[in-house]
Amino acid sequence: MRRVVGFLIVLAGLAWPALASAQGASQLIQQLGGQAIQVLQTTGGSLEQRERQFRAILSASFDMPGIARFVLGRHWQQANDEQRQDYVQLFTEYVLQTYSARLGGYSGETLAVTGERPAGQRDTVVTTRINRPSGAPVDASWRVRQGEDSRFRIIDVEVAGVSMTLTQRDEFSAVVQRYGIDGLNEVLRARTTKAPATAAR
Amino acid sequence: MIRITQAALAAAFSLSLALSAAAADFDAGWTAYERGDFATALKEWQPLAERGDRRAQFNMGVLYDQGKGVDRSDKIAAEWWQKAALNGSVLAQHNLGQSYIAGDGVPQDMAMAASWLQRAAVGGHAPAQYTLGKLHAYGMGVARSDAEALRWYVLSADRGNERAQYNMGKSYRDGAGAPKDLAEAVKWFRRAADAGYAKAQSALGQRYLKGEGVEKNLGEALYWTALAEAQNLDRAEDDRAEITAQMATADVEAVRKRLAERGVTLK
Numbered sequence: 001m002r003r004v005v006g007f008l009i010v011l012a013g014l015a016w017p018a019l020a021s022a023q024g025a026s027q028l029i030q031q032l033g034g035q036a037i038q039v040l041q042t043t044g045g046s047l048e049q050r051e052r053q054f055r056a057i058l059s060a061s062f063d064m065p066g067i068a069r070f071v072l073g074r075h076w077q078q079a080n081d082e083q084r085q086d087y088v089q090l091f092t093e094y095v096l097q098t099y100s101a102r103l104g105g106y107s108g109e110t111l112a113v114t115g116e117r118p119a120g121q122r123d124t125v126v127t128t129r130i131n132r133p134s135g136a137p138v139d140a141s142w143r144v145r146q147g148e149d150s151r152f153r154i155i156d157v158e159v160a161g162v163s164m165t166l167t168q169r170d171e172f173s174a175v176v177q178r179y180g181i182d183g184l185n186e187v188l189r190a191r192t193t194k195a196p197a198t199a200a201r
Numbered sequence: 202m203i204r205i206t207q208a209a210l211a212a213a214f215s216l217s218l219a220l221s222a223a224a225a226d227f228d229a230g231w232t233a234y235e236r237g238d239f240a241t242a243l244k245e246w247q248p249l250a251e252r253g254d255r256r257a258q259f260n261m262g263v264l265y266d267q268g269k270g271v272d273r274s275d276k277i278a279a280e281w282w283q284k285a286a287l288n289g290s291v292l293a294q295h296n297l298g299q300s301y302i303a304g305d306g307v308p309q310d311m312a313m314a315a316s317w318l319q320r321a322a323v324g325g326h327a328p329a330q331y332t333l334g335k336l337h338a339y340g341m342g343v344a345r346s347d348a349e350a351l352r353w354y355v356l357s358a359d360r361g362n363e364r365a366q367y368n369m370g371k372s373y374r375d376g377a378g379a380p381k382d383l384a385e386a387v388k389w390f391r392r393a394a395d396a397g398y399a400k401a402q403s404a405l406g407q408r409y410l411k412g413e414g415v416e417k418n419l420g421e422a423l424y425w426t427a428l429a430e431a432q433n434l435d436r437a438e439d440d441r442a443e444i445t446a447q448m449a450t451a452d453v454e455a456v457r458k459r460l461a462e463r464g465v466t467l468k
Contacts, residue, residue, distance in 0.1 A: 047235055047236075085436065186339065191303045197260045197264070198259065198260065199227075200256075
């Protein structure tokens with residue numbers, strides 16, 4: 001799941017120039033795409049620099065604290081302040097790392113916004129189609145919410161009807177039941193602090 | 202004698218050629234990797250890895266773990282890290298331990314995680330020392346023991362690991378694994394705070410606010426809390442409001458000026 005979503009985010013930029021100006025939610029997806037493709041096309045600088053740029057774009061487009069809290073579900077209530085703080089930070093790092101790790105693999109895919117519809121009281125779902133040179137197209141929808149600061153942010157991504165946040169919620173819940181919140185935080189820390197590739201002996 | 206020397210020279214020459222060929226392959230892979238050309242990195246590193254080069258084996262694991270130049274597979278990543286780990290790569294021992302904690306490519310198994318992390322920790326790898334300490338603190342895969350946790354934090358903290366330094370501070374503050382020692386707690390919080398670790402900056406601010414382990418000083422409390430807030434640490438915002446409410450305006454302004462010198466704006 002995380003691989004598919006990372007792939008989609010990388011692709012979000014690719015049909016950017018084809019899109020006319022739009023408002024709010026759709027515009028956010030377009031912007032995310034436009035900025036993403038800019039980084040993808042850059043070949044100068046170190047890989048680490050480009051990943052950092054990509055992370056900054058993602059972190060401005062997604063409501064990470066909101067997603068983190070939703071994904072922890074009912075366990076949020078039983079977590080103390082420090083556990084919550086660690087969890088939100090680690091979850092954010094985990095999502096950003098996962099999605100920025102796939103830089104460098106662009107091979108001509110295009111994305112088009114296919115629609116926009118209201119969802120619930122305050123959300124908008126932006127639907128997109130990703131066309132791939134090899135393989136069938138992939139449909140993805142992006143649930144977007146306007147925050148109190150009036151900015152739009154992504155709160156969920158759905159691929160083939162499967163929600164990223166609901167999938168993670170199930171996975172995390174199983175870990176919390178077995179190892180507690182501290183255990184979940186260790187799992188996220190383990191995923192985000194693996195040593196990177198090295199040139200050192 | 203001359204023949205022996207010639208033979209030795211020839212052997213040395215061909216050895217150095219072989220070594221430089223291997224090094225060139227690795228370096229070519231590294232240059233490609235830095236460019237984002239992961240397919241070339243893979244092409245250069247794979248033969249080295251298959252011949253048993255532990256550094257190439259480790260990097261192959263990273264390529265598969267992150268899906269760079271290959272379809273992402275945490276299972277294949279764990280297999281390469283296992284090979285490199287058995288060849289003595291502490292980085293691979295660490296990453297394989299992390300894989301076992303997360304259940305990435307291997308079954309989630311805290312005992313296996315602790316065992317690989319221990320090898321890396323004994324090898325002097327500071328992040329592994331820290332994580333092994335955490336496993337002991339929570340009783341994950343090993344018996345729960347604050348004393349054992351502290352033993353690993355010390356080693357990691359001495360190597361400059363900020364999280365470990367912060368946990369040293371907490372251990373001494375709470376008397377977990379060692380007799381309570383508030384001055385010692387402040388010493389460790391300060392080391393991590395100086396290094397820029399937000400949680401330690403907040404903790405140090407609290408020590409100054411409460412006058413525990415250090416003389417009470419609201420200006421210092423505000424200074425360190427504001428540094429943590431500048432790094433978006435959640436609790437720092439409320440703490441900062443609580444501290445400034447107790448201070449004279451002139452004293453707050455003095456801290457504001459001091460923070461501005463570090464490029465930090467006091468809210």
